[in-house]
Amino acid sequence: MYLFPNAAAPTGQDHSRAQTNLGRVVGATTVLFHEGDQAGALFEVVCGVFRATKVFPDGRRQVVGFAYPGDIIGLGHGASYRFDCDALTPARVEISTQGEMLAAVSVRPELASRLIAMAAAEIGAMHDLSVLLCRKSAMERIAGFLMSLARRTGKLANDERIALPMCRADIADHLGLTIETVSRNMTKLKVRGIVDLPSRGCFVIRDIERLTQLAESDPSVH
Amino acid sequence: MYLFPNAAAPTGQDHSRAQTNLGRVVGATTVLFHEGDQAGALFEVVCGVFRATKVFPDGRRQVVGFAYPGDIIGLGHGASYRFDCDALTPARVEISTQGEMLAAVSVRPELASRLIAMAAAEIGAMHDLSVLLCRKSAMERIAGFLMSLARRTGKLANDERIALPMCRADIADHLGLTIETVSRNMTKLKVRGIVDLPSRGCFVIRDIERLTQLAESDPSVH
DNA sequence: CGCCATTTTGAGTTGTGTCAACCACCGTGG
DNA sequence: CCACGGTGGTTGACACAACTCAAAATGGCG
Numbered sequence: 001m002y003l004f005p006n007a008a009a010p011t012g013q014d015h016s017r018a019q020t021n022l023g024r025v026v027g028a029t030t031v032l033f034h035e036g037d038q039a040g041a042l043f044e045v046v047c048g049v050f051r052a053t054k055v056f057p058d059g060r061r062q063v064v065g066f067a068y069p070g071d072i073i074g075l076g077h078g079a080s081y082r083f084d085c086d087a088l089t090p091a092r093v094e095i096s097t098q099g100e101m102l103a104a105v106s107v108r109p110e111l112a113s114r115l116i117a118m119a120a121a122e123i124g125a126m127h128d129l130s131v132l133l134c135r136k137s138a139m140e141r142i143a144g145f146l147m148s149l150a151r152r153t154g155k156l157a158n159d160e161r162i163a164l165p166m167c168r169a170d171i172a173d174h175l176g177l178t179i180e181t182v183s184r185n186m187t188k189l190k191v192r193g194i195v196d197l198p199s200r201g202c203f204v205i206r207d208i209e210r211l212t213q214l215a216e217s218d219p220s221v222h
Numbered sequence: 223m224y225l226f227p228n229a230a231a232p233t234g235q236d237h238s239r240a241q242t243n244l245g246r247v248v249g250a251t252t253v254l255f256h257e258g259d260q261a262g263a264l265f266e267v268v269c270g271v272f273r274a275t276k277v278f279p280d281g282r283r284q285v286v287g288f289a290y291p292g293d294i295i296g297l298g299h300g301a302s303y304r305f306d307c308d309a310l311t312p313a314r315v316e317i318s319t320q321g322e323m324l325a326a327v328s329v330r331p332e333l334a335s336r337l338i339a340m341a342a343a344e345i346g347a348m349h350d351l352s353v354l355l356c357r358k359s360a361m362e363r364i365a366g367f368l369m370s371l372a373r374r375t376g377k378l379a380n381d382e383r384i385a386l387p388m389c390r391a392d393i394a395d396h397l398g399l400t401i402e403t404v405s406r407n408m409t410k411l412k413v414r415g416i417v418d419l420p421s422r423g424c425f426v427i428r429d430i431e432r433l434t435q436l437a438e439s440d441p442s443v444h
Numbered sequence: 445c446g447c448c449a450t451t452t453t454g455a456g457t458t459g460t461g462t463c464a465a466c467c468a469c470c471g472t473g474g
Numbered sequence: 475c476c477a478c479g480g481t482g483g484t485t486g487a488c489a490c491a492a493c494t495c496a497a498a499a500t501g502g503c504g
Contacts, residue, residue, distance in 0.1 A: 054349070058439075060357050064349065076338075076345040105327075105334045112327045112334040116298070119341035123298040126348035127276070127286070133356035134398025135282050138492065168451065176356025181492060183452055200450080200501065360460070390483065400461060405484055422469075422482080 025092050032073065032085040032093070039077040041097050045069050048091020049165045053173075054083040063174035065129075066166065068152045076119050088165040133176045141175040142185045143214035146195065150205060157208065164203050189214075247314050254295065254307040254315070261299040263319050267291050270313020271387045275395075276305040285396035287351075288388065290374045298341050310387040355398045363397040364407045365436035368417065372427060379430065386425050411436075 023046070026032070032043060032050060050067040064083050067073050073085060073093075105111045132141055146162075155162050168179040175182070186203075189195045194211050196204040205211055245268070248254070254265060254272060272289040286305050289295050295307060295315075327333045354363055368384075377384050390401040397404070408425075411417045416433050418426040427433055 054353070056353070056357075060353075062353050062357065064352075076342040078339060078342045078346070082346055082349065102335055112337065113324055115334070115338060116341060117300060119338065119345065120298040120300045123341070123345055123348060124300070124304060126345060126352065127304065130286075130348065130352050130355055131276075131278070131282075131284050133352055135278075135284070178493060179451075180453085180494085184492095187452070401483080402462085402485085403460060406460095409484070 023092060023094055026087050026090070028087055028089050028091075030087045030091075032087065033081050035081055035083050037081050039074065039079060039081045039098070041095050042072055042074040042101065043093040043095055045071050045073065046092040046094055048093075049088045049163075050085055050091065051088050051166060051170060052083045052085045061173045063166075063170050065174070072118070075115075076122055088170075089163075138175075138177050138181050139185050139188070139214055140217065141177065142171075142182060143189070143211050144216075145171065145175060146189075146203065146205070147211060147215050150208075155205075158205055161198070161202055161204055164201055245314065245316055248309050248312070250309055250311050250313075252309045252313075254309065255303050256306050257303055259303050261296065261301060261303045261320070263317050264294055264296040264323065265315040265317055267293050267295065268314040268316055270315075271310045271385075272307055272313065273310050273388060273392060274305045274307045283395045285388075285392050287347075287396070294340070297337075298344050310392075311385075360397075360399050360403050361407050361410070361436055362439065363399065364393075364404060365411070365433050366438075367393065367397060368411075368425065368427070369433060369437050372430075377427075380427055383420070383424050383426055386423055 026048070033039075035054065045067050047069050050071075050073060052064040052067065052073070054062045054064055056062070066088075067085075074081070101111075101115070105115065132144060136144070149164070150156050150160075150162055153162055166174075168182050171177075172179045172182045186195070186197060189211075190197050192210075194205075194207045194214070196206055198204060248270070255261075257276065267289050269291050272293075272295060274286040274289070274295070276284045276286055278284070288310075289307075296303070323333075323337065327337065354366060358366065371386070372378050372382075372384055375384055388396075390404050393399075394401045394404045408417070408419060411433070412419050414432075416427075416429045416436070418428055420426060
């Protein structure tokens with residue numbers, strides 16, 4: 001995905017950024033930026049979950065990704081942002097301006113390679129997303145999506161309650177499916193005892209073995 | 223796509239690169255690098271066409287992109303290349319090592335933002351690819367693919383002969399389709415008088431209006 | 445309690461994949 | 475020069491996963 005997933009804490013950068021960082025608290029549904037806004041800042045998610053959305057002229061919508069604490073939003077845009085970004089939950093972000101980043105780079109050129117590495121990681125993530133979108137079945141996509149949420153929230157064990165702050169439509173538009181297909185496959189996972197859906201807005205993994213297997217199996221093994 | 227499409231000739235960079243550039247002539251099917259090779263160089267395509275391929279453990283193959291003259295290959299990899307890259311035609315590339323790039327950046331920090339902008343453009347291209355793969359119908363993908371070839375070879379007019387150096391399997395694996403679906407839709411375009419397929423390895427656009435429309439229309443308008 | 449938005453479930457359709465022939469092109473060798 | 479074989483491309487018949495349209499159920503909230 002386009003947001004930078006699980007950016008390693010940029011320890012080498014803390015020094016140069018610490019002087020100028022701004023914190024910002026935002027409520028759910030707060031818009032961080034719109035597509036087309038002048039791109040001038042990087043946002044590091046401290047807490048909360050953000051959603052990046054791209055809407056096309058014909059109305060089709062692509063949810064480009066979700067950003068969790070530790071992720072960095074805003075890398076790899078050109079002069080203007082390439083999508084909308086808003087908060088799904090109350091959240092907090094740390095902001096650095098691109099000017100600060102460039103200033104830091106001119107003082108310590110080795111940061112450039114770090115930035116490029118971050119961009120590289122982001123491209124790699126986009127890669128994986130493309131493969132997911134073009135080669136995987138609905139069930140694989142959904143299983144993979146749930147696993148990625150478990151991974152990013154650090155709840156990679158059975159019977160932990162995991163937040164699902166995005167609605168079915170968001171999941172569908174992220175995975176290139178319809179809400180009905182998402183719903184049907186979630187139900188199927190529940191019926192098979194692989195996950196539980198105790199209430200809206202959360203899920204529980206009951207059999208992480210089989211969920212992992214579903215996420216990775218090739219389409220013929222449904 | 224992952225290769226950097228239509229990188230504007232980096233005029234500001236010529237000065238610093240000219241001293242160290244190496245040219246290299248390669249034949250068709252020459253491998254530029256393999257996935258996993260230590261990544262240390264950038265390649266600018268001077269002439270010819272390259273193909274970037276990623277093969278997955280289960281045998282699924284993704285053709286990540288094609289590189290045309292002016293494109294730059296090798297940006298945005300981490301320590302090692304993320305895919306295989308080989309030539310589809312006899313070709314020529316200019317090579318710069320990453321060390322040279324970093325050295326250039328330390329002398330002229332403003333190059334860093336250029337590099338980052340290039341990475342950003344690449345991410346943007348990956349974006350478009352994901353949308354293509356998850357939202358577009360087979361016909362839209364193929365029409366869009368043919369249009370992109372026309373654009374990249376500068377033949378955006380009717381009745382020009384455009385090279386199609388990749389085989390159906392490459393196109394299929396690039397667009398997330400099967401060769402049969404590619405073939406059927408190409409035939410449909412031909413029957414409708416939108417393109418012509420005079421011989422293997424090339425095509426001709428007969429009605430660029432309608433081809434453009436097909437590439438952009440939403441799936442319900444076939 | 446009743447309303448509204450979201451999610452689930454159902455029934456039917458369809459686009460694309462699969463499997464299997466068939467065809468066209470092209471270099472090779474008799 | 476033509477028969478041959480091989481590769482890549484096309485066409486056909488069929489299956490099935492996911493989409494569409496429609497309706498019912500659930501959950502949250504005033």
